[in-house]
Amino acid sequence: MKKTLTYNIIRYCISIICLLFLTYKILSTDDIKLAFTQLYLIPVERYILLILAVVLLPVNIFWESIKWQTALSNIIGITLKESIKSVLWGYTGAFITPNSIGEYPTRSLNLPEGYRTKAVTMGFVGSLTQTLVITLCGIVGLLFWIKEHTLNTHTTIALYCAIIIVSTIGILFLINIKTAAICLQKSRLNFIGKIAQSLNYTTHSQTLKLFIISFLKYVTFSTQFMLVLIFLGIDIPLNRAAVDMSVFYLFLTYTPLINVFEVAVRSSIAIFIFGRYTDNPLYIVIGSTIFWLLNFCIPSLAGLLFVKKKV
Numbered sequence: 001m002k003k004t005l006t007y008n009i010i011r012y013c014i015s016i017i018c019l020l021f022l023t024y025k026i027l028s029t030d031d032i033k034l035a036f037t038q039l040y041l042i043p044v045e046r047y048i049l050l051i052l053a054v055v056l057l058p059v060n061i062f063w064e065s066i067k068w069q070t071a072l073s074n075i076i077g078i079t080l081k082e083s084i085k086s087v088l089w090g091y092t093g094a095f096i097t098p099n100s101i102g103e104y105p106t107r108s109l110n111l112p113e114g115y116r117t118k119a120v121t122m123g124f125v126g127s128l129t130q131t132l133v134i135t136l137c138g139i140v141g142l143l144f145w146i147k148e149h150t151l152n153t154h155t156t157i158a159l160y161c162a163i164i165i166v167s168t169i170g171i172l173f174l175i176n177i178k179t180a181a182i183c184l185q186k187s188r189l190n191f192i193g194k195i196a197q198s199l200n201y202t203t204h205s206q207t208l209k210l211f212i213i214s215f216l217k218y219v220t221f222s223t224q225f226m227l228v229l230i231f232l233g234i235d236i237p238l239n240r241a242a243v244d245m246s247v248f249y250l251f252l253t254y255t256p257l258i259n260v261f262e263v264a265v266r267s268s269i270a271i272f273i274f275g276r277y278t279d280n281p282l283y284i285v286i287g288s289t290i291f292w293l294l295n296f297c298i299p300s301l302a303g304l305l306f307v308k309k310k311v
Helices: 002-027 032-039 044-072 080-096 103-108 113-147 153-175 177-185 190-199 204-231 238-253 259-277 281-306
Strands: none
Touching (some): 044 204, 044 281, 103 113, 113 204, 113 238, 204 281, 259 281
């Protein structure tokens, strides 16, 4: 109970700090009206970048659907069409529940009752592989990023230690997933026991597929965000884009946040990483908002189409 309270306090503090930081950055903009006026003067040819970002939305959903289908493959077989519907419904569940906790339970509602707990567990495994991909790419990017930024020694060491520990635990969990299942089976909690049984269905080949799919999804949504930023006039050099984007998602992944403040937190981290490429942080806030609308709000609305339909 105390741990949950502490975690919630940390999340709210981070959200408040980010909101204050954003307010300061926006108010410190020399001419906000001029900044908005310049948005109307974006060259027509640059709208191709925004169109490409929109086109990548279904690609993102496709990779997530393939990942969900792969995660369930050793438990129950579902078609790609069924998987897409479940994923979209999951977005809706995430949108209407605190901290997105309803995403995987909502997805599993489309499955027979006896498979739902197992499906939620495998959804967790799929989510873990995505986190590990972001972490591993982020660590590589951080090696280059730190060389160009002045961070004190203690901060640098703390960053590396935290990331390495989390990565090691995650990788060991996936490599020795059967061992993890045996350990969890010792729990007296019935729900934990069901999770352990589900993990027994996971294979190394399945885990490898999840890693590959997670990497492809990572490349897709990273490219999507970069396109949105460049569309708004934030000219990120291509030779820096991969490094900066990997560090951005690394920080975002390990920052506790609340759904309603996601745009604020995302924007604050984006300003910290990409702020050197523009004199107007307002464009980064707008870019973060566009990305959030594309990848969270639109899929959530699309998921409503399947709420009353049986998959």
